[in-house]
Amino acid sequence: MPATVITGLQWGDEGKGKISYLLCRDADCVVRFQGGANAGHTVIASGRKLKFNMLPAGSAAGATPCIASGTVVDLEEVFEELELLKSIGLGSGFMISRAASIVLPIHKKLDAMVEEIRGGRAVGTTMRGIGPTYSDKALRTGIKIEDILDKDSLVDKLEVLRKLHGLEVENPGKLIEYGEKIRPYVGDVELFVNDLLDEGRKVVFEGAQGTLLDIDHGTYPYVTSSNTIAGAACTGCGVGPTRINEVVGVMKAYSTRVGAGVFPTELSGELGDRIREVGQEFGTTTGRPRRVGWLDIPLLRYAIRISNVTWIAVTKLDVLSGLEKIKICVKYDLDGRILEIAPPSVRLLQRVKPIYIELEGWGEMTEDDWRRISERGWDALPEEAKTYIEAIERHTGSPVKLVSVGAEAGLEVVR
Numbered sequence: 001m002p003a004t005v006i007t008g009l010q011w012g013d014e015g016k017g018k019i020s021y022l023l024c025r026d027a028d029c030v031v032r033f034q035g036g037a038n039a040g041h042t043v044i045a046s047g048r049k050l051k052f053n054m055l056p057a058g059s060a061a062g063a064t065p066c067i068a069s070g071t072v073v074d075l076e077e078v079f080e081e082l083e084l085l086k087s088i089g090l091g092s093g094f095m096i097s098r099a100a101s102i103v104l105p106i107h108k109k110l111d112a113m114v115e116e117i118r119g120g121r122a123v124g125t126t127m128r129g130i131g132p133t134y135s136d137k138a139l140r141t142g143i144k145i146e147d148i149l150d151k152d153s154l155v156d157k158l159e160v161l162r163k164l165h166g167l168e169v170e171n172p173g174k175l176i177e178y179g180e181k182i183r184p185y186v187g188d189v190e191l192f193v194n195d196l197l198d199e200g201r202k203v204v205f206e207g208a209q210g211t212l213l214d215i216d217h218g219t220y221p222y223v224t225s226s227n228t229i230a231g232a233a234c235t236g237c238g239v240g241p242t243r244i245n246e247v248v249g250v251m252k253a254y255s256t257r258v259g260a261g262v263f264p265t266e267l268s269g270e271l272g273d274r275i276r277e278v279g280q281e282f283g284t285t286t287g288r289p290r291r292v293g294w295l296d297i298p299l300l301r302y303a304i305r306i307s308n309v310t311w312i313a314v315t316k317l318d319v320l321s322g323l324e325k326i327k328i329c330v331k332y333d334l335d336g337r338i339l340e341i342a343p344p345s346v347r348l349l350q351r352v353k354p355i356y357i358e359l360e361g362w363g364e365m366t367e368d369d370w371r372r373i374s375e376r377g378w379d380a381l382p383e384e385a386k387t388y389i390e391a392i393e394r395h396t397g398s399p400v401k402l403v404s405v406g407a408e409a410g411l412e413v414v415r
Contacts, residue, residue: 003203003239005230005247008210009303011219011257012228013283013290014250015315017041017057019402020206021409023248024058028201031066031193032056032208033236034226036103036133037074038126039208040283044408048088055081055094056206062090063204066189069099070226070236072133073145075178096182097189098146104170106161107132123222124259126286131225136161145186148179190238197243205233205244211303212257212344219344222261230307249309249398251300253317253388256281256290262349265293265329279319280407294327294356297395298342304398305341314392315404317385318370318411323361326388329354330395359391360384370405378403378415 004023008014021043024030032055041057043050050060054077059065065085067073073096085091107129114131115122125131136142141164147154151172158169196203207228212218214228226232230247234240254275257263267275272292275281281290303309320326332339332352342348362382373380381389381403389400403413 002197002200003205003243003245005205005207005233005244005307007207007230007247007249007307007309008228009249009251009300009307009309009312010210010255010296011212011261012039012208012210012224013256013258013281014210014252015313015404016207016250017043017052018315018404018407018409019248019250019313020056020058020204021045021061022402022412024061024063024204026202027058027061027063027204029066029193029196030056030058030061030063030204030206031068031189031233031237032071033068033205033233034070034228035208035224036072036128036130037077038128038130038224040286041206041208042407047408050084050088052081052084054078055085055091056204058204058206059085059090059094060088064093064095065091066094066193067096067100068189068193068237069097070232071097072101072103072130072137072226074103074128075182079181094185095187095189095192096145096185098144098186100145101133101137102143102145102148102175103129103133104143104161105129106165106167106169107136109167110165122260124261126283134225136164139164143175145182148175149183149186151176193237194239194243197239205237207233211307212299217306217344219261219346219349222259222346230309246310247307248311248313249304249307250313250315252315253295253320254279255293255296258283258286258288258290262346263291263293264299264332264349264352264354265296266291267293275319279316294329294354295392296354297328297330298332298339299344300396301341302343304396309398311399311401312392312396313402313404314389314400317389317403318365318405320388321362322364326359326361327356328359328391328395330357331355357391359388367406367411370411374405374411374413378413381413
């Protein structure tokens, strides 16, 4: 399939980095199309842990990395991650859109100020300046990559930002220095990607965060500041919707979310702590512990529908090993009315009661066990684990074609 979009089906942190890496092993290009350095994608390959916040994680597999105009860019992160790629012999073909917006120190200050003003209603932002940068973009006062290549234009635009926000802004000299450093990589990503698709080359569009954090389709206001659904690949990269061949929805075998916000299937106490520790559920970007819960089918059905998901990749199945019983929320009870699919409305989700089914768990498994299973394939999975995956397929109506059974690339089962 020449054009594949990878999108998260939950509250982010679904393991999209590993899935992107796997799908990019035969790709020509991988494009980051939304969000900023508030995203954390980790790839473990050949025993080395590679962490990405700005560059698409799939670039670690050798696909040419691009950052499209729909992103907000932290240039210091970009430079660090380019050095990371160079350390493994990659990254020379990197391209960044001249129209991508730049995150400035003033945006990070504003991020913290807004959270403080919210007080008890804080949304749990990463303080990376993402929201204020998108706000300035919408106000048409933002700084784009092409602006730091032109000193006179840059000075004028920085002065507008200073007057608008009443705060000191970045020294133009430093931004011009960044501009000279990034200049060799600046290009028309949108035209480049369309040309590749015209040639029948494989392009992977790598999303950040997840559907339930989408600014329009998530648990607003406890969301990110960009569109995270599959359709955002088209607007963020400048490709037509008819060019997308498949959408891969990535989901964990359970649910997690970072920060504040409603979470119908959340687990607390010893069981929640166990899943968090075994799954190493701590943010790549912030290090914050993630909240954990059982799988939530009504929200998954919604996420699958609005991105028209072609197939599902399930990650972290191994984390559930050793549990005697595993629950899946298959419906909601809303004041006596049964909901099988639910939009992520905070007011609605605050009132629902999850309706669970309970499945048998399987025994404790070592990494060596999972390695042997990944080598032998689907039939080698414990019967209870296969039943669990089949339940996901049955209740979501979407096929599961890949099951990740460990953090390292190479530990997965392809169906």
